[in-house]
Amino acid sequence: MKKMNKRTYKFIVTIMLSCILLSFNVVDAVANDLNKNITDTSLTMEKLQNMVLEYFESNNIPYQVGTLEYLDYITDQLLFGTDQEIKKLDNYDMITAYFAHYKNIFEDAVITNSLGLDAQTNLSTTDITSFAAESVETNDFLNTTIEMLQNEFTDSAEINDDLFISNNQLTQANAIITSYSPSAATNYAKKWAGNENSSSSDYHKSNPNYIYFSDGDCTNFVSQCLYAGKVPMSGKPASPYPGINSSTTKWYYAEFNQLTSCDELTTSWCRVVDFNKYFTNKAYKYTYKTRSSLVSKCELGDVIQLAHKTTGEPYHTIIVTYKSANSVLYCGHTSHRNNASITTINESTNNFILFDFTH
Numbered sequence: 001m002k003k004m005n006k007r008t009y010k011f012i013v014t015i016m017l018s019c020i021l022l023s024f025n026v027v028d029a030v031a032n033d034l035n036k037n038i039t040d041t042s043l044t045m046e047k048l049q050n051m052v053l054e055y056f057e058s059n060n061i062p063y064q065v066g067t068l069e070y071l072d073y074i075t076d077q078l079l080f081g082t083d084q085e086i087k088k089l090d091n092y093d094m095i096t097a098y099f100a101h102y103k104n105i106f107e108d109a110v111i112t113n114s115l116g117l118d119a120q121t122n123l124s125t126t127d128i129t130s131f132a133a134e135s136v137e138t139n140d141f142l143n144t145t146i147e148m149l150q151n152e153f154t155d156s157a158e159i160n161d162d163l164f165i166s167n168n169q170l171t172q173a174n175a176i177i178t179s180y181s182p183s184a185a186t187n188y189a190k191k192w193a194g195n196e197n198s199s200s201s202d203y204h205k206s207n208p209n210y211i212y213f214s215d216g217d218c219t220n221f222v223s224q225c226l227y228a229g230k231v232p233m234s235g236k237p238a239s240p241y242p243g244i245n246s247s248t249t250k251w252y253y254a255e256f257n258q259l260t261s262c263d264e265l266t267t268s269w270c271r272v273v274d275f276n277k278y279f280t281n282k283a284y285k286y287t288y289k290t291r292s293s294l295v296s297k298c299e300l301g302d303v304i305q306l307a308h309k310t311t312g313e314p315y316h317t318i319i320v321t322y323k324s325a326n327s328v329l330y331c332g333h334t335s336h337r338n339n340a341s342i343t344t345i346n347e348s349t350n351n352f353i354l355f356d357f358t359h
Contacts, residue, residue: 040091040094040146041145041146041147041150042145042146042147043091043094043145043146044142044143044144044145045098045101045102045141045142045143045144045145046142046143048091048094048095048097048098049065049098049102049142051089051091051095052086052095052098053065055086055089059085061073065133065136065137066106066129066132066133066134066136066137067129067133068129068215071102071103071106071107071215074099074102074103075103075316075334075335076335077096077099078096078099078100078103078306078308078315078316078346078349078350079306079316079335079344079345079346079350080344080345080346081346081348081349093309093310093349094146094310096308096310096349097146097149097308097310097311097313100307100308100311100313100315101141101144101149101311101313101315102136102141103315103316104271104272104273104313104315105135105136105141106132106133106135106136106215106216107132107213107215107216107272107334108135108216108271109131109132109134109135109136110128110129110132110213110214110215110216111213111216111220111244111270111271112131112244113127113128113131113132114128114211114213114214115211115242115243115244125214129215132215146310146311149311149312149313150310150311150312152313153307153311153312153313153314154312177283177284177357177358177359179230179231179232180226180229180230180231180301180357180358181229181230181301182229182299182300182301182302182357182358183229183300183301184228184229184230185225185226185228185229185231185301185319186225186229186300186301186319186320186321186322186331187228188224188225188228188229189221189222189225189319189321189331190321190331190338190339192205192206192207192221192224193205193221193321193331193332193333193336193337193338193339194206194333194336194338205336206221206333207224209255210224210253210263211263211265213270213334215334216270216334217333217334218272218316218317218318218332218333218334218335219269219270219271219272219275219317220265220269220270220333221317221331221332221333221334222275222303222317222318222319222332223251223253223269223270223275224253225319225331226303226319226357227253229301229357231357233251233252233253234249234250234251234252235247235249235250235251235252235266236250236252236253236254237252237254237264240254240255240256240263240264241256241264242256242263242264243264244264244265244266244267244270245264245265245266245267246266246267246274247266247267247268247274247278248267248268248274248277248278249268249278250266250268250278251266251268251269251278252265252266252269253265253266253269272305272314272315272316272317273313273314275305275317276305276314276353279303279355283303283355283356283357284355284356284359285353285354285355285356286353286354286356287307287351287352287353287354288351288352288354289309289347289351289352290347290352291342291343291345291347291352293352294328294342294352294354295326295327295328295342297354297356298320298323298328298354298356299320299323299356299358299359300320300321300322300323300358301319301320301357301358302319302320302354302355302356302357302358303317303318303319303320303354303355303357304317304318304319304320304330304342304352304353304354304355305317305318305352305353305355306318306345306350306351306352306353307350307351307352307353308349308350308351309348309349309350309351312351314353316332316334316335317332318330318331318332318337319331319332321339322339327341328341328342329341329342330342
């Protein structure tokens with residue numbers, strides 16, 4: 001009887017150990033699958049978009065892809081993290097990477113088609129929105145993966161320390177830095193930034209001497225500020241022709257006709273990514289992972305771009321208009337802000353790219 005009990009005991013122990021090992025393997029496998037689910041860089045924009053639409057449907061959110069309401073939702077989520085519930089999704093980090101890319105593609109289409117707002121083409125705001133909606137329905141957009149974005153924007157994504165310094169080599173006597181007037185730039189910014197809390201036309205306040213992109217004006221506005229601060233244009237034509245010049249080696253805005261809003265300008269003047277590429281070789285450039293590091297380093301008149309933490313894709317441009325030891329205020333368009341605190345910007349999703357024009 002004792003011998004039998006011993007064998008039974010061994011058998012039971014063996015079964016229990018096997019079950020424990022199996023349970024560890026299952027937990028490990030689930031953890032690996034969950035980790036893959038959260039960090040799967042092969043996810044496409046289409047798959048991530050479908051996740052968002054499923055979330056909208058289950059939470060009775062009426063926004064549709066291609067509408068301005070959808071763009072506003074994306075912008076608010078990227079900048080301020082206003083929807084707390086969507087943050088609970090396993091793929092939230094990947095979803096916000098999709099948001100950043102969607103915002104760039106949609107707004108770039110708005111910019112391109114807004115340049116047809118003249119008497120000859122007579123494009124309406126509805127037409128422009130329709131063209132922009134088509135830009136996020138193309139296979140090029142939908143088939144783009146997180147990994148592809150990481151490969152394109154790797155310089156901003158790979159940050160091992162709290163501070164990342166770009167490898168661009170600049171001379172101490174850089175022409176842009178020596179000519180720049182931060183006070184002139186910030187005075188312009190505060191004059192034309194508008195006010196998100198205003199119920200009047202001041203909300204979308206903009207300088208009538210420049211074209212205004214109603215749904216994608218952030219970089220156009222900051223370029224105006226820099227030019228008001230004596231940063232020289234580059235490559236401006238003597239005889240401008242209405243339209244947009246795709247360039248990251250030139251930076252200008254050339255008025256074509258005072259009677260229309262259709263002028264000639266470069267993509268580096270008005271697009272987030274092209275602005276980034278142009279000024280990477282014109283100003284000292286740093287990337288920070290936290291607001292506190294940014295606050296300790298930036299100065300009045302510096303430019304900040306927000307970039308997604310996972311992909312490094314820059315998607316929004318603002319300018320510093322107040323700096324104290326512990327506080328930074330900024331101005332910006334498209335999410336109009338006039339001397340808003342940098343602390344309102346969500347740091348869990350964003351890296352902060354600083355273009356230092358003052359040193």
